[in-house]
Amino acid sequence: MVGVLVDPRQRIMxxxxxxxxxxxxxxxxxxxxxxxxxxxxxxxEEIWAPEFD
Known part of the structure; x- marks a missing residue:
């Protein structure tokens, strides 16, 4: 089992x-x-939608 936390503010996964x-x-x-x-x-870097930039 794998879990992923995506944090667009810090740009980390x-x-x-x-x-x-x-x-x-x-x-x-x-x-x-x-x-x-x-x-x-x-x-x-491809996960970040343009609105997160």
């Missing part, structure tokens, strides 16, 4: 998964969740 440390992602990082979506990746 926190990825929570069982028995793993929390991962904090920033612009320039890739959001990758191989347990759920193998082979899929998403640049963090």
């Amino acid at each position: 926190e990825v929570y998964s069982l028995q793993k440390e929390t991962i904090t992602l920033h612009d320039g990082d890739l959001f990758i969740v191989p347990e759920i979506l193998p082979g899929w990746e998403f640049p963090v």
